[in-house]
Amino acid sequence: MKPKLFLHGVTLAFGGLTVIDSLDIQVMPGSRTGLIGPNGAGKTTVFNLISGVYRPNAGEILLDDEAIDAVPLDRRVRLGIGRTFQNLRMMKHLTVLENIMLGQHTHVGLWQRMLVPLNSPFNRAGLTETRAAAQLMGLSAHADLLADGLPYGVQKRIEIARALVTRPRLLLLDEPAAGLNSSERDELLSILLTQLPKEMSVLIVEHDVAFVSSLCDHVVALNFGRKIAEGRAEAVCSHPAVIEAYLGKDDDAADADAGVPAPALDETIVPQESDQKSERAPGAERGTHAA
Amino acid sequence: MSGYALQIGAILCVHVIAAYAAYMTLAAGQLNLGIAGFMALGAYGSAVLSNAGWAMPQSIAGAVLLASLVGLCVSYPVLRARGIYLTIATLAFSEVVVALILNMESLGAASGLVVVGHLGFWPILWVTLGVVALVVFLASTRFGLCLTAIRNDAQGAAVFGVRTRRIEVTAFTIGAALAGLAGALYAHHFSYVEAQRFNVLLSTYAVLYTLLGGLQTPLGPLVGAALFTLAPELLRGTDEWRYVTFGAVIVVLMLLRSEGLFTRSFIHNLMHRRPAT
Incomplete structure (x- = not known):
């Protein structure tokens, strides 16, 4: 089977700083692939490469076996790539429903785009789709409120609803569960498990190991822009290189065995290790946020 | 209605249209201080056409077309700049237009131009309502x-397939057309145009109306222009203090409602008569 998305030897450097280093990632059609790694590992940068915010310095990105490197940012969504953002990108002067409607932009015809009032019967199909997405993500009660000032968890769900109405064949979710409380998290997990079309390929950046394990059939671990492990979720999370990336190397070396249970991959408990590494990590992180 | 009221009404209408001209580019997140330049194009365009024997509606339409074509041509280079640089570019454009007119004897240079054909308050009002x-x-x-999406987060909008540059160019061009219309109506109402009238202060006021009224709804510029055209007239009784009061009101308003009077x-x-959520 051909991969839906294939990052082939992708390298990205900001000035002299190599943020992504000849990275290979495959997302198979209909798979749920997780992307994990400590802060500054380059996860969001990978998303920005796929969605066209950055162009790779080397290597290529293939979607359905076709290189998409030349496709500009505002036309990638037409290829069926939908995404959410780690640091929310809400339009604060738009209501929840209008924010979601923005995701439909490429599906409506030119005339309809410019000459049909959004609340008129001529836009009924668009409204119905938006309302359905809002309902799916549990947003119906907030539909007509301005997005600005709504709770973080609600804004996260707006992002996902907005990505869904782009009708993606490849969905990129950037830390969908971050900042959610445990019940919101479980709710989101069950929606993602049951409501996404089977044929949709999903790539998820997430720190929550339990979330990743229950959702993803395949996990790729990154550190400093390089792939350090790949495979089934449990195997990757307990991989020594992954544990080292998150928790640092223990000089006592007693717990470096594979028998040690996988640690919670929570960014808050990640210690800074060597000077050289902690210098690189914020640099890469800054690059990703600049988007 | 008295002649005074009709005169104020006509000026108000011109201000409202000029405010909408400023609103179009501001709504896309860019500040256009070239409104006066496009108004001058509209005013002189319509003046020249009607002096050449065109009927008034046609000459106004021709002037609007001229302003929008120039707007379209200017918008491409101007929109390559961003933020304050774009504003300076539009300001420079406006000054160039006025300087050109001031140096063209055929346009009356500094002594201005008498415009054939007078337009009263009522037709101006209907046109204004049409613009609104x-x-x-x-x-x-x-x-x-x-x-709105581009104003809030242009790159975020582009991710969803919005061709931001096209939208910005369209908005800028519509703004230029509206400014041209405002200028043409002004020329025909006063039957006289002079280039010095189209200075930076005129653009500033158009922008001020829009910002004070609020960018979030299309009614903001209307409210802003109405309030700040009529307020100095209502304060006329306080004589020389009226501009002090007026200025103070603007400062207080900006402090209390920095997003403008009319927000969503x-x-x-x-x-809904309930507290904000």
């Missing part, structure tokens, strides 16, 4: 949605 309806309509479509949550609260 047009902008309200545009704001209710996906085009309006894109404008304000309207929402008016309709």
Whole structure:
């Protein structure tokens, strides 16, 4: 089977700083692939490469076996790539429903785009789709409120609803569960498990190991822009290189065995290790946020 | 209605249209200080056409067309700049237009131009209402949605397939057309145009009306222009203090309502009569 998305030897450097280093990632059609790694590992940068915010310095990105490197940012969504953002990108002067409607932009015809009032019967199909997405993500009660000032968890769900109405064949979710409380998290997990079309390929950046394990059939671990492990979720999370990336190397070396249970991959408990590494990590992180 | 009231009414209408001209680019997140330049194009364009024997509606339409074509041509280079640089570019454009007119003897140079054909208050009012309806309509479509999205987060909008540059160019061009219309109506109402009238202060006021009224709804510029055209007239009784009062009101308003008078949550609260969420 051909991969839906294939990052082939992708390298990205900001000035002299190599943020992504000849990275290979495959997302198979209909798979749920997780992307994990400590802060500054380059996860969001990978998303920005796929969605066209950055162009790779080397290597290529293939979607359905076709290189998409030349496709500009505002036309990638037409290829069926939908995404959410780690640091929310809400339009604060738009209501929840209008924010979601923005995701439909490429599906409506030119005339309809410019000459049909959004609340008129001529836009009924668009409204119905938006309302359905809002309902799916549990947003119906907030539909007509301005997005600005709504709770973080609600804004996260707006992002996902907005990505869904782009009708993606490849969905990129950037830390969908971050900042959610445990019940919101479980709710989101069950929606993602049951409501996404089977044929949709999903790539998820997430720190929550339990979330990743229950959702993803395949996990790729990154550190400093390089792939350090790949495979089934449990195997990757307990991989020594992954544990080292998150928790640092223990000089006592007693717990470096594979028998040690996988640690919670929570960014808050990640210690800074060597000077050289902690210098690189914020640099890469800054690059990703600049988007 | 008295001649005084009709005169104020006509000026108000011109201000409202000029405010909408400023609103179009501001709604897409860019400050256009070239409104006066496009108004000058409209005013002189219509003046020249009617002096050449065109009927008034045609000459006004021709002037609007001229302003929008120039707007379209200017918008491409100007919109390559961003933020304050774009503003300076539009300001420079406006000054160039005025300087050109001042140096053209055929346009009357500094002594101005008498305009054939007078336009009274009522037709100007109907045109203004048409402009308000047009902008309200545009704001209710996906085009309006894109404008707001670009103002809030242009790159975020582009991720969802919005061709931000096209939308910005369109908005800038519509703004130029509206400014041209405002200038043409002005020329025909006063039957006389002079280039010095189209200075930076005129653009500043158009922008001020829009910002004070609020960018979030298409009614903001209308409210802003109405309030700040009529307020100095109502304060006329206080004589020399009126501009002090006027200035103080603007400062207080900006402190209390930095997003403008007419925000979406304000309207929402008016309709639902409950505290903001």
